[in-house]
Amino acid sequence: SQQGEEDPQALSIQEGENATMNCSYKTSINNLQWYRQNSGRGLVHLILIRSNEREKHSGRLRVTLDTSKKSSSLLITASRAADTASYFCATVRINAGNNRKLIWGLGTSLAVNP
């Protein structure tokens, strides 16, 4: 079952503009993670934000987390054509064996036009 839901499903912007993607989830989480996937390739981990954090930065990436609204956003500033990819959020699910598995959203497809 999907917990994270990204919004929008697709986004098209010009190079140099900022891109914002949102993720909503349903249950309490321990952390939330964002990943990038270039076309036909594996996923790359971008950033992990813990439930007690509100904002985190990594280069041109800024992630916010609002646990009261059960939502997160990923901001890419000064976008480049190379940022064209799908972006996924993933949250933690607890299973009966106390191992932690990620629940994935369906992703936002970002196109950055030169």
Add this chain to the structure above:
Amino acid sequence: DVKVTQSSRYLVKRTGEKVFLECVQDMDHENMFWYRQDPGLGLRLIYFSYDVKMKEKGDIPEGYSVSREKKERFSLILESASTNQTSMYLCASSVKGLAGSARAQYFGPGTRLTVL
């Protein structure tokens, strides 16, 4: 850097064949995962392993089995391939997180399997 490799980028098999997908990671990670990714359905967990010889079913284990005889290697087996198993298969690994947490997963490049 963490490196996760998968045995094939593209694979074409016939219905009924037994298929082995291999995944190797070089960072001594405890956890390893097999996902399949299909348009409109996202990533779905097939199986995962949190230690050698340990495995747990994910969301869609039917038609699949796994093997983890060594810490660095996690194999996905399609006992009798069917056309509905045509998909992109992604392997991932992660360190074992503290109780209540899940750590970042590192993915291989994926295997695009076509079953005819």
